[in-house]
Amino acid sequence: MKTVFINGSPKKKISASSYLSAMQRLFVKGEKVTKQLRNKNDYESIFEELKDADAIVLSLPLYVDGLPSHVLAFLEEAEMFFRENDLHPNLYCIANNGFIEGRQNEPLMQVLENFCFRAGINWRGGIGIGGGVMLNVTRFVFLVQTAVYIIMLIITGFQTGNYFHEGVISAFLQNVGVLLFFNAGVIFFFIRMGIAINRRGKDFGKHYTRILIPSFIFIPFANLFFLIYSLFKGGLFRGWLAKK
Amino acid sequence: MKVILHDLEPSRSEQLSSKCDAIIEADGKYAPCQGCFGCWVKHPAECFMKDKLQKACRTLGRAEELVIITKNLYGSYSTNIKTVMDRTIGASTPLSTYRAWEMHHILRYGKHSLFKVLVYGNITEQEKATFTYMAKRNAINDGYNESEVLFFASASEAESAV
Numbered sequence: 001m002k003t004v005f006i007n008g009s010p011k012k013k014i015s016a017s018s019y020l021s022a023m024q025r026l027f028v029k030g031e032k033v034t035k036q037l038r039n040k041n042d043y044e045s046i047f048e049e050l051k052d053a054d055a056i057v058l059s060l061p062l063y064v065d066g067l068p069s070h071v072l073a074f075l076e077e078a079e080m081f082f083r084e085n086d087l088h089p090n091l092y093c094i095a096n097n098g099f100i101e102g103r104q105n106e107p108l109m110q111v112l113e114n115f116c117f118r119a120g121i122n123w124r125g126g127i128g129i130g131g132g133v134m135l136n137v138t139r140f141v142f143l144v145q146t147a148v149y150i151i152m153l154i155i156t157g158f159q160t161g162n163y164f165h166e167g168v169i170s171a172f173l174q175n176v177g178v179l180l181f182f183n184a185g186v187i188f189f190f191i192r193m194g195i196a197i198n199r200r201g202k203d204f205g206k207h208y209t210r211i212l213i214p215s216f217i218f219i220p221f222a223n224l225f226f227l228i229y230s231l232f233k234g235g236l237f238r239g240w241l242a243k244k
Numbered sequence: 245m246k247v248i249l250h251d252l253e254p255s256r257s258e259q260l261s262s263k264c265d266a267i268i269e270a271d272g273k274y275a276p277c278q279g280c281f282g283c284w285v286k287h288p289a290e291c292f293m294k295d296k297l298q299k300a301c302r303t304l305g306r307a308e309e310l311v312i313i314t315k316n317l318y319g320s321y322s323t324n325i326k327t328v329m330d331r332t333i334g335a336s337t338p339l340s341t342y343r344a345w346e347m348h349h350i351l352r353y354g355k356h357s358l359f360k361v362l363v364y365g366n367i368t369e370q371e372k373a374t375f376t377y378m379a380k381r382n383a384i385n386d387g388y389n390e391s392e393v394l395f396f397a398s399a400s401e402a403e404s405a406v
């Protein structure tokens with residue numbers, strides 16, 4: 001069984017879409033291939049992989065309540081490709097959006113279902129994930145945390161002779177636990193969608209989840225994130241909220 | 245201000261311009277969004293790509309009434325129209341708030357009145373339902389008071405309904 005993971009974010013690296021599809025990949029068996037879909041130059045090598053694909057997992061961001069336009073352009077070509085070659089793979093979707101509510105991905109899911117109908121391939125459902133940017137950030141927080149705690153272990157080890165200081169290790173594990181908790185809803189559905197894919201294209205249906213933080217905490221943090229981001233990029237001083 | 249965004253032949257703009265204050269031609273002569281958020285964090289309300297959509301969000305943001313004429317594509321806007329929508333998120337600010345009990349962005353130019361979509365081309369019942377739903381979602385997201393979606397068999401019928 002062959003599964004092709006397509007990342008539909010235009011970003012070159014560190015996109016939420018590639019983070020999420022890499023996580024989903026852990027729960028899928030058989031031959032696995034990951035392709036980036038950023039522009040027209042990527043079509044040919046993607047179609048090459050799709051010729052013998054049993055399942056496709058399309059991971060993409062929500063743009064203005066729909067699909068990013070470069071993915072729409074790809075689907076138009078893909079519709080012809082599937083029809084001309086008489087191919088009928090199973091399509092699963094991982095949609096992520098910036099806002100906290102995963103359900104805001106619903107129109108995107110419907111468009112993909114309509115696409116499958118026209119292309120003659122099997123719509124098998126997907127996961128809509130809220131707080132994609134923030135989830136993407138958790139992996140870097142994890143790396144930074146790990147580095148900080150390793151340094152702390154070395155320092156305490158140097159001072160006390162004990163390089164596995166319990167206090168430091170338990171503080172680290174607690175932090176890992178918090179990050180895992182933020183991702184728990186996503187992991188739960190990735191396991192379930194993985195099972196559906198492994199059962200040779202079982203229907204998964206549409207499911208919505210999010211980073212597990214209440215929205216009244218999420219929104220001020222998102223605003224703080226953009227404030228700091230804009231401070232570094234300089235937009236804060238160039239009429240940040242002005243009517244241009 | 246009434247703005248028309250259409251993916252018809254550019255030659256149709258002349259006729260349409262008598263019915264609105266500004267026209268944006270979705271002719272595909274521009275690149276898709278790269279997702280960098282530069283139009284929020286680096287050079288507000290302006291895209292780093294120097295093509296005709298570089299400052300288009302300033303026109304769309306000022307629309308009291310927006311009319312979109314688009315070909316159907318799986319119950320979504322056509323690729324050319326959708327690129328314009330993706331490239332113009334600078335019409336809102338990077339800050340978020342609650343709107344209609346959900347998270348949405350604070351608008352750079354304030355609220356608008358009518359979000360109207362005239363869809364042409366072959367379309368299934370399911371796609372009609374998707375389109376109507378998507379336009380409703382766009383209207384909330386972009387701060388329009390109401391949305392309206394109408395379906396037509398041909399581009400010329402959609403055009404004459406403006």
Ligand SMILES: Cc1cc2nc3c(=O)[nH]c(=O)nc-3n(C[C@H](O)[C@H](O)[C@H](O)COP(=O)(O)O)c2cc1C
Nearest residue numbers: 009015016017061062063064065097098099132133
């Ligand atoms: C042009 C554009 C439009 C967007 N529209 C929405 C939207 O309507 N709703 C939403 O929740 N997030 C929206 N986002 C945020 C993205 O969905 C979010 O940043 C996502 O995590 C990006 O995924 P990626 O890193 O894989 O590209 C938009 C982002 C961009 C660049």
